[in-house]
Amino acid sequence: MNLQRSQRASTAVATPPTRESDDRAIETSIPFRLDSLRWSGFHSRVVLALGITWILDGLEVTLAGALSGALKQSPSLHFTNFDVGLCNSAYLAGAVLGALGFGWLTDRIGRRKLFFITLALYLTATAATALSWNVWSYALFRFLTGAGIGGEYTAINSTIQELVPARYRGWTDLVINGSFWIGAAIGASSAIVLLDPALAGPDLGWRLAYLTGAGLGLIVFVMRMWIPESPRWLVIHGHPDAANAIVDDIERSATGRSRDPRQHPWPKIRLRMRDHTPLREVARTLFSTYRQRALVGLALMIAQAFFYNAIFFTFALVLTEFYGVAADQVGWYILPFAAGNFLGPLLLGRLFDTLGRRLMISLTYGLSGVLLALSGYLFAIGVLSAQNQTIAWMVIFFFASPAASAAYLTVSETFPLEVRALAIALFYAVGTGIGGVAGPLLFGALIDSGSRGSVFAGYLLGAGLMVAAAAIAWRFCVAAERRPLESVARPLAFVE
Structure with missing residues (x-):
């Protein structure tokens, strides 16, 4: 290691072991150096490279929905509505198990290595x-695809939280998660083209998609x-x-030069370095020390x-x-739906950093639930056309999209x-396992019944869960806006 890099490391000073022979305590200002930065080209690249993950997920989920009609008409597959729901649930089950396995590895071996594995x-x-x-x-291949996306x-x-300055953290996280709907638009557009009988056969278009x-x-x-x-x-x-060394590079990207820690009064935090965190300590942290936060996160995720x-x-x-829309025309209805979902986080995301988490999470969850109940009633009595139904969904998910992103x-x-x-x-696994895997199967069965009233009952269940989550957030949500991560939740390695 050269002298220049050794000098840069002066903000993390090692001290003699205090407990175990491999236990070293350090003082570092790295978290505060990262949070003090203004937005730069580096942060834009982070948004672009990480946001594409959600574009992929949006593409996958949209294809699964838009291609359901084509899968039912496929000469080689002949799916039923139940088969469609089963395979969608297999994708979500894979995402649940992938999130758990890869989540443990992410904390154990680092964020970046998992990028490429998943x-x-x-x-x-x-x-x-x-x-x-x-x-x-x-179903098997959808399960494995979901495992990759879940990881x-x-x-x-994790990376978004730890690289983006505190004052931009809420908006950035919501926009990156909201980019799911760019993928949804790509998936819808692909389905429109590839399901056109004039361009591809009934068993080729969905494969190309x-x-x-x-x-x-x-x-x-x-x-x-x-x-x-x-x-x-x-x-x-x-x-x-x-x-x-990484923080120096980020600072050069943001300011044009590395900042000398001796010229800046950054606070320092004292940490004891470790190679891993035992699962027993993880369980105690999540379900004892932060039990209330765990219940809030679980409620938001399930809803x-x-x-x-x-x-x-x-x-x-x-x-x-219910509306007689041809399978190869479904993509046209997904495009405005996707637009509402992306515009919600983009336009409302700043308010999560200014008005605060508690108000905005409660507001978006509550409005989503109420609007779904109202549109579900109109659907049940048969007064909506396919176009009106799509507009209603577009408005509902303008609020539901930032709400869902706020759960993460x-x-x-x-x-x-x-x-x-x-x-x-x-929390993703438990929330998706309870709410996500069961949902497509339940609604697939309700739609198979041919009863608008039965489907409306399913909508009311979803609306009730969102309103209940809004009430929980209003009462117990943590005011984390514009605060360093280390002040929101002190690291387990913190040394007094």
Whole structure:
């Protein structure tokens, strides 16, 4: 290591062991150096490279919905509505298990390594989906695709929190999560073109649509090279020199030069470096020390998972079964729906950093639930056309999209760094397992009944969950806006 890099490491000063022979305490200003930066080209690259993950997820979920009609008409598959719901639930089940397994690895071996592992799994599985020969092979490949995307959730949300300055954290997180709907628009557009009988046969178009996702994933693989490991993670896991080198590079990107710590009165935090966090300590942190925060995160995750997955995975089925929309025309209805979902986080995201988390989370969850109940009643009495139904969904999800993104924001910023990725994974897994996996199966069965009243009952259930989550957020949500992560949740490695 050269002299210049050794000097840069002066903000992380090692002290003699205080407990165990491999236990070293350090003082560092790295978290406060990162939070003091203004927005720069580096942060824009982070948004671009990480946001594409949600574009991929949006593409996958939209294809699953938009292609449901084509899968039912496929000469080789002949899916029923139940098969469509089963395979969508397989995707979500894979995402749940992938989030748990990869979430543990993200906290153990770092954020950046997981970027490439999970992306490689996604690429392989989504390409294999295009080669499916029956319902079980399709379900298996969708399961593996979901596992890759679920692992992405944990690594990406952790990295967003730890690289983006505190005053931009809420808006950035919501916009990146909201970019899911750019992928939804791409998926809808692909479905419009590839399901056109004049361009592709009934058993070819849906296969080419899945290959679109694999092609986009290859672009993401290259863009990931821009993103460094989290300096906060590196410091705690015994790599202060590497962490300082990365922060110096980020500062040069933002200010044109490295900032001399001797000329800036940054606060310092004292940490004891560790190579991992035992699962027993993780469990105690999540379910004892931060029990109330855990209940808030769980309530938000379950409500948004049921609300989104139940409705969006069966979007195409409602249009085709109740409104008579042709399967190859469903993509046109998804485009305005996707626009409302992306505009919500983009336009309302700043308010989460200014008006605050508690007010905005409660407001967006509550409005989403009330609006779904109202539109569900209009659907039940048969006064909506396909166009009016789409407009209603567009308005509902203008508020529901930032609400859903705020669930990930809440979980990822209100727990200590050492358990952040696993916390995201656990609450995503439980929320999706309860609300997300059950939702598509339930709504698939309700739509199969042919009864508008039965579907309305499902909408009321989703609305009730969102309103209940709004009440919980209003009472217990943590005011984390514009605050350093270390003041929202003190690291487990903190030394008095």
